[in-house]
Amino acid sequence: MNIIKNRYLYFLISLLIIVPGIVFMGLNWSKTKEGPLPLGIDFRGGSLLEVQFDGKLPTTEDITTLYTDFSTAEQPLLDPIVQPLGETAYSIRSKTMTDETKGKIVSEMESRFGSKVTVLNFTSVSASVGAEVTVAAGYAIFIAALAIIIYIWWAFRSVEHAYRYGAAAIFAMLHDVFVVVGTEAILGYVLGWEADALFLTALLTVIGFSVHDTIVVFDRVRENSRIYRRVEYETMVNHSIVQSLDRSINTQLTVMFTLFALVLFGGDTIRHFVIILLVGILSGTYSSIFNAAPILVVWENREWTKWFRRSAAA
Amino acid sequence: MRNKNTWLIVIALLVVFSVWVDFSNHIKIYNPINDTALVDKDVKIKLGLDLRGGLQALLEADVPAETKVDSAELENAKNILQNRANALGVSEISMQTAGDRRIVAEFPGITNPEEVVAALKQTALLEFVDMGTTPIAQGTIIKTDFGTQEASTTTATPAPGTTPSPDGTQAAIYHTVMTGAGLQTAAVGRDQSGRYLISFVLKSDAKDLFGEYTTSHQQQYLGIVLDKTVVSAPIIQQPITDGQGQISGSFTQAEAQTLAVQLRSGALPIPIKVVESRTVGPTLGEESVRKSVLAGIIGLSVVVLFMALYYRLPGLIADLALICYALFALMLFKLIPVVLTLPGIAGFILSVGMAVDANVLIFERLKEELRSGRNLRQSIDLAWSRAWPSIRDSNTSTIITCVILYLFGNTFGASMVKGFAVTLALGVGLSLFTAIRVTRTFLHSALDNVKNADHPGWFGL
Numbered sequence: 030m031n032i033i034k035n036r037y038l039y040f041l042i043s044l045l046i047i048v049p050g051i052v053f054m055g056l057n058w059s060k061t062k063e064g065p066l067p068l069g070i071d072f073r074g075g076s077l078l079e080v081q082f083d084g085k086l087p088t089t090e091d092i093t094t095l096y097t098d099f100s101t102a103e104q105p106l107l108d109p110i111v112q113p114l115g116e117t118a119y120s121i122r123s124k125t126m127t128d129e130t131k132g133k134i135v136s137e138m139e140s141r142f143g144s145k146v147t148v149l150n151f152t153s154v155s156a157s158v159g160a161e162v163t164v165a166a167g168y169a170i171f172i173a174a175l176a177i178i179i180y181i182w183w184a185f186r187s188v189e190h191a192y193r194y195g196a197a198a199i200f201a202m203l204h205d206v207f208v209v210v211g212t213e214a215i216l217g218y219v220l221g222w223e224a225d226a227l228f229l230t231a232l233l234t235v236i237g238f239s240v241h242d243t244i245v246v247f248d249r250v251r252e253n254s255r256i257y258r259r260v261e262y263e264t265m266v267n268h269s270i271v272q273s274l275d276r277s278i279n280t281q282l283t284v285m286f287t288l289f290a291l292v293l294f295g296g297d298t299i300r301h302f303v304i305i306l307l308v309g310i311l312s313g314t315y316s317s318i319f320n321a322a323p324i325l326v327v328w329e330n331r332e333w334t335k336w337f338r339r340s341a342a343a
Numbered sequence: 344m345r346n347k348n349t350w351l352i353v354i355a356l357l358v359v360f361s362v363w364v365d366f367s368n369h370i371k372i373y374n375p376i377n378d379t380a381l382v383d384k385d386v387k388i389k390l391g392l393d394l395r396g397g398l399q400a401l402l403e404a405d406v407p408a409e410t411k412v413d414s415a416e417l418e419n420a421k422n423i424l425q426n427r428a429n430a431l432g433v434s435e436i437s438m439q440t441a442g443d444r445r446i447v448a449e450f451p452g453i454t455n456p457e458e459v460v461a462a463l464k465q466t467a468l469l470e471f472v473d474m475g476t477t478p479i480a481q482g483t484i485i486k487t488d489f490g491t492q493e494a495s496t497t498t499a500t501p502a503p504g505t506t507p508s509p510d511g512t513q514a515a516i517y518h519t520v521m522t523g524a525g526l527q528t529a530a531v532g533r534d535q536s537g538r539y540l541i542s543f544v545l546k547s548d549a550k551d552l553f554g555e556y557t558t559s560h561q562q563q564y565l566g567i568v569l570d571k572t573v574v575s576a577p578i579i580q581q582p583i584t585d586g587q588g589q590i591s592g593s594f595t596q597a598e599a600q601t602l603a604v605q606l607r608s609g610a611l612p613i614p615i616k617v618v619e620s621r622t623v624g625p626t627l628g629e630e631s632v633r634k635s636v637l638a639g640i641i642g643l644s645v646v647v648l649f650m651a652l653y654y655r656l657p658g659l660i661a662d663l664a665l666i667c668y669a670l671f672a673l674m675l676f677k678l679i680p681v682v683l684t685l686p687g688i689a690g691f692i693l694s695v696g697m698a699v700d701a702n703v704l705i706f707e708r709l710k711e712e713l714r715s716g717r718n719l720r721q722s723i724d725l726a727w728s729r730a731w732p733s734i735r736d737s738n739t740s741t742i743i744t745c746v747i748l749y750l751f752g753n754t755f756g757a758s759m760v761k762g763f764a765v766t767l768a769l770g771v772g773l774s775l776f777t778a779i780r781v782t783r784t785f786l787h788s789a790l791d792n793v794k795n796a797d798h799p800g801w802f803g804l
Contacts, residue, residue: 081626127620128617128620129457129460131456131457132457147624149624149626151622152619152620152621152622155618155619165751165754169748169750169751173743173744176743176747177743180743184736229760230686230760230763233744233747233748234763236744237743237744238741240737240740240744241737241738244733245733248732248733252729252732276704279653279703280699280700280703283646283696283699283703284696286646287639287643287646287695288692289642290641290642291639291689291692294634294641296630296631296635296638298393299685299686303689
């Protein structure tokens with residue numbers, strides 16, 4: 030099996046997966062003017078109220094009217110986004126409201142709609158905290174990436190050009206970040222998913238796993254580079270990939286089994302989270318085999334000089 | 344050889360102990376010599392708010408963003424809030440400071456979040472305010488310089504006679520001489536004409552400050568202001584140097600009582616506001632637990648089956664190690680204790696995947712070594728030593744991510760993110776032990792004690 034030989038094909042496949050995600054990031058941006066992803070209240074601030082009605086179910090218009098009645102200058106609650114949640118419940122997103130207001134709204138719902146109301150979930154985040162969390166999330170990702178690149182550099186110090194391994198691992202990681210954020214952008218645009226704190230957790234896990242996977246492949250390269258000193262670099266890297274292929278597939282399978290079980294049986298609360306993890310981990314395995322290791326070869330051969338020549342000849 | 348047996352005994356003891364912890368709610372170990380309890384500990388699983396329902400509130404010091412909050416004061420505020428919440432009869436509350444200006448408060452299982460939040464928000468911030476020569480009417484809301492930049496940089500008080508009028512046309516800011524933080528005790532009393540008042544005793548450092556101030560500002564008005572509302576504005580007749588004083592206003596008995604309690608059990612050293620609040624109903628939590636446990640069991644069963652079918656004997660042994668892993672992990676969660684949240688459970692399940700990965704790495708190596716014609720014992724030793732660097736480096740990168748996630752979660756009171764990081768890190772650490780030491784010990788004893796265990800077919804060749 031020769032994976033290295035077809036490296037540009039695999040790069041193209043990655044590109045074809047990433048580009049639609051980037052397009053949807055742009056679409057989201059032009060729609061909300063806020064950023065590439067529709068952000069949840071964890072990052073943007075606001076309130077989310079999920080209520081279940083045990084009697085007659087009011088319409089979404091009823092709820093919008095009720096919210097409008099409670100709207101004040103300090104706490105504008107106009108235009109809440111009301112979405113049905115299963116058969117008997119609603120999820121209502123609005124600007125930030127206090128617990129006190131929530132209490133009043135819930136008791137007004139009970140009296141106005143003549144139905145017992147159960148609060149399933151209420152989250153309220155002030156806009157300033159949301160903004161701060163967004164910035165910190167960016168830092169968290171940046172610091173994690175930096176710490177990992179330094180660690181790999183150190184762990185591969187016995188190999189020639191150790192920094193290349195760290196950089197290639199980060200390339201593969203960026204690939205996975207783009208796949209995950211792109212998927213979220215598409216699902217956000219189409220299904221209205223919002224990125225919340227759990228999405229950030231999933232993203233950071235994917236980063237961790239992506240590097241985990243890449244290191245396993247690189248470890249084989251590190252080991253083989255000592256054994257096969259005479260063999261051409263390209264052949265040696267390809268051999269390393271093939272040797273660790275069984276492991277990559279089997280590990281992928283076992284993680285997939287547990288994640289699939291969580292998607293199917295784990296309930297609504299974490300489904301979004303698990304789907305993102307599933308996509309990210311699949312991407313992580315792909316990128317470690319088809320991107321990270323081939324990048325080492327591209328770098329070794331300094332192939333970018335040939336890219337220019339090829340396009341000049343064409 | 345002796346070494347191997349030692350490990351087998353250690354593992355067996357750990358299994359027995361973990362089963363005992365896992366299946367009990369309370370553990371007690373007696374000291375055989377004098378019959379006292381050595382260990383006496385509740386080991387119930389602690390479920391997070393998202394799983395059992397309840398309220399989580401993120402509280403922030405309500406001072407301008409550029410003002411630095413003193414960490415001792417924040418800690419103090421936290422303790423006072425805790426007392427207040429306890430007084431409401433809410434059990435198992437937890438309060439932790441997060442970052443340098445926030446407090447995360449968690450109230451599991453409560454059904455009246457509005458009341459709890461209202462009780463927490465009562466600031467009961469008592470201030471003694473310099474009013475110069477013009478008293479301000481009771482009930483007026485005023486601004487003070489407490490909690491702003493000037494309070495810490497300027498100590499000068501406005502000269503007598505220059506105090507702005509309190510009619511609100513100009514935003515007069517009054518100087519705070521002292522806050523309720525300086526109070527030692529406060530009690531309800533009555534004056535000669537039978538009106539209710541609150542008598543207080545100051546702490547020693549506040550006593551000196553108050554003595555100095557009342558000496559230099561005689562015949563001026565000292566405003567007593569609660570939550571920025573003027574309670575009374577008595578004139579300073581004589582210096583108060585003994586640290587005792589009275590607050591008189593037109594209180595009813597009940598009002599005086601409440602105020603005294605608030606002042607005693609804690610005037611907050613800093614005003615607090617709610618910046619984030621999350622309530623999860625109990626039904627949603629129960630459903631989540633049921634579903635994620637079911638998903639976990641199904642997922643694990645498939646993994647166990649896969650390992651046994653694909654890797655045969657080593658696979659079976661890895662499965663045994665995986666069961667040990669689950670037992671040990673539950674034991675750790677109960678002993679530490681780790682508060683289990685939904686992302687926490689997801690982190691745990693993910694760590695199972697990584698535990699299996701370590702075994703997959705080793706077994707693939709084992710197959711390779713066997714194929715290259717080495718004998719079984721040699722192959723086992725080589726497989727373990729050659730797989731180790733990749734297991735070490737890959738798990739280290741996961742731990743790095745966990746540490747960063749934990750710090751992020753801790754600063755923002757995002758306990759979900761924190762829970763995920765803790766269980767994943769614990770899981771990764773533990774899996775290094777079970778996937779490497781436990782599997783190896785079991786494999787060796789299988790080879791020693793089971794007839795024909797070294798048949799190539801057992802190793803999937």
